[in-house]
Amino acid sequence: MKVLGINGSHRPGKGTAALLKAALDAAAEAGASTELVELAQLDIQFCIGCNACLGRTSCTLSDDMNDLYEKMRDADAILLASPDYFGTVSARMKNFMDRTRPFHMVENVLKGKLGGGLATAGLNNCGAEGTLELIDHWLATHEMIAVHPRPKGPVLAPGAIATGFAGLDEEGRPQWRSVKADPIGFDLARQMGLDVVEMGTRLGY
Template sequence: MKILGISGSPRKGQNCEKMIGSVLELAKEKGFETDSVLLSTSEVGLCKACGACRERDFCVIEDDMEEIYEKMRTSDGIIVAAPVYMGNYPAQLKALFDRSVLLRRKDFALKNKVGAALSIGGSRNGGQEKTIQSIHDWMHIHGMIVVGDNAHFGGVAWNPVEEDAVGMQTVIETAKKLCDVLELIEKK
């Protein structure tokens, strides 16, 4: 089974990429195949709501989304990490989410994949739960199975993540839950 980690931050090598790195390392240790999408190095243009994807199996905007669509289609689980920008996730992640409508229109390609969310803010209560809820909303729109960290909504960390032991524990617990649910599904 394969887990895709998506870092929704435009900042290369920073908190979200560190969280995704930790999550994917844990998944590898548990025997999962892993892949990642880093929005800091990906070109994802804004959806123009042109409707072309209703008629085609591809988006007419030429950027990195075709590769991202394939990674999303071939994954069994998706974990998204996002920083809090003005109370929610950044525009770069919103662009990816908007463009994912193609996958919904094409037979709900993300339906029944397991999803989880992580967020980091500038303070302990810096908007992370709202950001996670917004990510969960996107997952529900696609018909995904959404999991948290066994006690809350998902991984909630405080900047800088490497100094936040409590936050990193919620990140790790969220990753464990994602892996556990995928293993349960595989047994059926």
């Protein structure tokens, strides 16, 4: 089983990448082959609205998205990770989503693949619901099967969201931490990786 992780953060290798890597590492431990792609390290142009993809499953633009199209075709599961920017995904992630239009206009090329969303935010294990919601909508548009991680025990968060808020000091001022120090978000990310492989195994991927 192949699991592809795509990081939409403008800062490669930082908190959002670490959250995504936690999911991919768990998937690898469960037997999957994994790959993490940093959109910030790729040359992906904006969709120009030429509408050529109304008649084919490829794009007229020539850039690094072409290699990413092939990685997505080969993957059994695709995980998208993004920091929360004003209640939604980063502009870099949205641009990637726009460029997947050729995989939808003639046929849903990604139909039946597994998928999931992860996010980082400032508030305490919340605040990124809009980000995860847009990722879920993207998955549904492509007729993918969305995986929502659920560790055993009490419900702790609405999804795999790692946050930087560390509470208030004695004077009521917010204290901050690295999102890497959020145990709940990373537990959910690892569960995401395990659940993707478990579901893939059940479905025969």
